[in-house]
Amino acid sequence: MENRIQSFFEKSLEENQIDNELYKKYSVKKGLRNEDGTGVLVGLTKISDVVGYKKVDGEKFDDYGSLYYRGINVKDIIEAQRQEKRYLFEEVCFLILFGYLPNEQEFKEFKQILSDNYELPPHYLEGNILGFPAKNLMNKLQQEVLMLYSYDDNPDNTETRETLEKGINLLAKIPSIVCYTYQTKVHYFDEQSLFIHHVNQDYSIAETILSLLRDDGNFSEKEAEILDISLVLHADHGGGNNSTFTNVVISSTGTDIYSAVAGAIGSLKGPRHGGANLAVKKQMELAINEISTQASDEQIRTIIQRILDKDFNDKSGLIYGIGHAVYTLSDPRSEILAAKCKELAMEKNRLEEFEFYTRFAMVAIDEIYTRKGIRVCTNVDFYSGLVYDMLDIPSDLYTLLFVAARTVGWIAHNIENKLYSNRIIRPATKYVGGIDEYENIEDR
């Protein structure tokens, strides 16, 4: 069968090629990008601002990046955590969902609402997770989100307040689903002991994740703080990133929120988007295996060149963790994670590895500039895996943690679009094929 499909496919390629010139001729915005690489405007948002370049008299100039949630610089939010030593992800969720910082009472109530929703429905764990182990946890998480549809008395209600409630329920449940599906996977497929801890409603989301992952349920305050920072940094990224846009595109048909979130998870899984955190881990492991962390910059350059020439790693030609659709000189999230990573690396005696990552990035950025003439930077996915590794979080979970954080952004953009845009998203494609007669089968 495979051979026949291959031959049909080859014949179809001969007959159906689309000349690249036609894209220019009809001003098609490939990847929804303008000529200068900036994104085509597809919406308005008050949720977050991703600033990666300057525009002067319509011309684009590279710049250092910044990220704002509801007008507040994310760097300032992280600084608050450092000074006040408290978990911030839940506060950021409130900010992203409702558009303002909660006062003490509102925050207390919101945290209570979240933790009241931590528990999975009765027998859910046994029936849907333990009973159906899966090797790919992103795919499994999509299934779990769709499964929650069946536990909702009114799943197709898409009113904004209902969407908010369903969204908060997902936000609260995804962390335990993520951890339980992981525990189930390693038990069934990697033959490890099975650890299923109950959720502790007094824990923050970062603490919940760590406690459910650890055999003994223990973690340090510092570990939870660093995971909390990572969740904050991944919580939202404007309406243009692929998974957020996917969720809005799906919802614009009027379908249920579970379908939209499952679709967004599928988008985030891709290695050009959130799946890059896992792809970075594989890329760096291969590179270290090949040349060791003590390799010279010249040896690193050879590896980078081989990656770009599609002769190393997955042969995609992409250096994972490098480059961004908006950021040019820097991604602020990557800078914050790099600093945290260095702190952890010093504590854990892994500085040489951290420095290998840093040198690898420097050489990659330089090589991409030499080849393509563009300035790129490390993105949020470059150091996150190394941070997680130092927190003893297994690589199976890297992209799932991204989901646990980004769900709030998806829900907020979903609601914003329902409120203010509310039109089915339906762009156009130009037909560039010919016109043909229908031939009877015996005449072909």
Ligand SMILES: CC(=O)SCCNC(=O)CCNC(=O)[C@H](O)C(C)(C)COP(=O)(O)OP(=O)(O)OC[C@H]1O[C@@H](n2cnc3c(N)ncnc32)[C@H](O)[C@@H]1OP(=O)(O)O
């Ligand atoms: C959470 C996140 O989603 S962050 C992004 C995570 N993704 C990755 O780390 C994967 C590696 N990076 C990439 O694939 C890209 O940089 C993306 C997908 C993030 C952005 O893509 P684009 O916006 O299309 O990048 P941009 O317009 O700057 O690309 C210009 C050129 O540089 C190339 N380029 C950009 N980044 C890289 C990279 N990391 N490795 C190799 N080539 C690259 C592009 O392929 C493109 O080449 P072309 O002109 O020959 O087609």
Ligand SMILES: O=C([O-])CC(=O)C(=O)O
């Ligand atoms: O904005 C993007 O295209 C990708 C990204 O960094 C994110 O979604 O966090």
